[in-house]
Amino acid sequence: MSYVDGFVLAVPKSKIDAYKAMAKVGGDVWMEHGALAYVECIGDDVPYGEFTSFPRAVHAKDDEVVIFAWVVYASREDRDAINKKVQADTRMNDFMTDMPFDGKRMIFGGFQSFMALEQGERG
Numbered sequence: 266m267s268y269v270d271g272f273v274l275a276v277p278k279s280k281i282d283a284y285k286a287m288a289k290v291g292g293d294v295w296m297e298h299g300a301l302a303y304v305e306c307i308g309d310d311v312p313y314g315e316f317t318s319f320p321r322a323v324h325a326k327d328d329e330v331v332i333f334a335w336v337v338y339a340s341r342e343d344r345d346a347i348n349k350k351v352q353a354d355t356r357m358n359d360f361m362t363d364m365p366f367d368g369k370r371m372i373f374g375g376f377q378s379f380m381a382l383e384q385g386e387r388g
Contacts, residue, residue, distance in 0.1 A: 266378035267301065268341045270348075272334040273372045275325040280365035281307070284332070287360045294357060295336050298350040302337040323370045332366075344375065 276284045285305075292303040308331035313320045319331045338344040351357065 266381065268338045268344045269376045269378060270336045270338075270344060271374055271376060272332070273319055273323055274332050274334075274366050274368075275320070275323040275329040275370055276332055276366045277326075277329050279328070281330065283365035287365060288334070290356055290360070294351055294354050295347065298354070299343060299347045300336050300338055302335075304336075305332065305334045307332060322372055341375065341377065 288305045292305070295303045308319065311319045311331045313325075319325075319333065323331060325331055336344075338347060
């Protein structure tokens with residue numbers, strides 16, 4: 266099964282275009298270095314929960330939107346090797362000094378897949 270890095274973060278609405286530009290470059294970089302998939306999603310139906318929620322998890326402010334993103338790799342070993350290449354890729358430098366979001370409030374982690382279903386794959 267594949268390996269997935271997942272991310273949740275809050276982006277100021279005024280910086281969403283800058284974030285989308287960063288995500289486009291990031292997606293190109295990850296895919297060129299061997300990622301199987303790269304997905305970025307902007308929150309559309311993410312209510313602020315009473316106890317837990319995506320907005321609460323990243324301390325989203327009223328003027329921010331929640332981003333949910335993930336990168337898919339063939340394995341944990343591939344992920345580790347690809348991420349080393351991504352970190353060394355100079356195309357990411359411009360964004361590291363002026364990120365369009367607060368990286369301290371980003372949640373991320375690596376996950377081992379145990380099931381994946383796609384339309385047409387069952388039966």
